[in-house]
Amino acid sequence: MRFLGPRSISSLLKTALDVVYYGLFTLVAGVFIAAVCLLSVPNLAHEVVRRLDIAGNIGAGEQALILIAFGLSLCGYLLITHWTRYVFQTLAEGDAFHPDNTKRLRWIGFGLAGLEIFGYLTRFVAEGVFHLRFEPIYGLRAVTAWFSVLVVFVLAEVFKEGARLRQEADLTI
Amino acid sequence: MAIRIRIAEVLAQRRLSLIELSDRTGISVRDLEVLRDQRAMAVRLRTLDCLCKALSCQPGELLGYEVD
Numbered sequence: 001m002r003f004l005g006p007r008s009i010s011s012l013l014k015t016a017l018d019v020v021y022y023g024l025f026t027l028v029a030g031v032f033i034a035a036v037c038l039l040s041v042p043n044l045a046h047e048v049v050r051r052l053d054i055a056g057n058i059g060a061g062e063q064a065l066i067l068i069a070f071g072l073s074l075c076g077y078l079l080i081t082h083w084t085r086y087v088f089q090t091l092a093e094g095d096a097f098h099p100d101n102t103k104r105l106r107w108i109g110f111g112l113a114g115l116e117i118f119g120y121l122t123r124f125v126a127e128g129v130f131h132l133r134f135e136p137i138y139g140l141r142a143v144t145a146w147f148s149v150l151v152v153f154v155l156a157e158v159f160k161e162g163a164r165l166r167q168e169a170d171l172t173i
Numbered sequence: 174m175a176i177r178i179r180i181a182e183v184l185a186q187r188r189l190s191l192i193e194l195s196d197r198t199g200i201s202v203r204d205l206e207v208l209r210d211q212r213a214m215a216v217r218l219r220t221l222d223c224l225c226k227a228l229s230c231q232p233g234e235l236l237g238y239e240v241d
Contacts, residue, residue, distance in 0.1 A: 171214040
């Protein structure tokens with residue numbers, strides 16, 4: 001099976017990413033609706049605490065805030081999926097070194113870095129303000145995300161060089 | 174780039190069109206337009222050979238160096 005072009009692994013991944021993208025879109029909408037419901041429906045926050053068996057008493061505002069933070073991180077994943085879809089679309093068309101792919105990969109890198117920083121911030125706030133406890137991240141797990149960010153930026157440069165070489169080949173008569 | 178391809182001037186001197194040059198050389202009109210509009214990044218020796226043969230000229234007549 002081919003890796004690039006129509007009816008290849010790239011086009012299969014593009015279809016899979018489309019499904020993930022629309023699934024994430026629905027999930028984000030659901031999370032924000034749930035946040036609005038928590039703020040507007042009386043006793044819902046109390047019911048959530050009771051059902052989830054949480055030790056502390058977290059009010060409707062705090063629960064909505066946690067949901068909004070979760071929704072924002074999902075929005076980050078949504079944007080990353082959106083740019084990845086476009087990259088895979090060009091791969092599925094057989095046009096690997098499309099000039100716009102460099103820009104898209106850079107945005108994916110910034111998105112991944114932003115999500116990681118947002119994750120640290122929300123952990124810090126959740127532990128400090130809401131006294132929630134999270135499993136600590138040690139060793140390789142702590143640096144894997146940053147390595148992947150660097151890999152994406154390196155890939156962006158590879159695509160930039162590829163696009164330059166393609167342009168040079170196109171303009172060699 | 175300071176290197177200029179003087180294809181338009183040479184064609185005008187010989188009262189030829191790009192289409193006629195394309196027919197003589199086998200180079201596509203699109204590629205000849207790239208050469209004429211100074212958008213080319215590189216020219217193959219094979220291309221230069223075809224152009225010189227079709228226009229009965231020296232490579233020096235087709236290429237020039239002009240400081241911007």
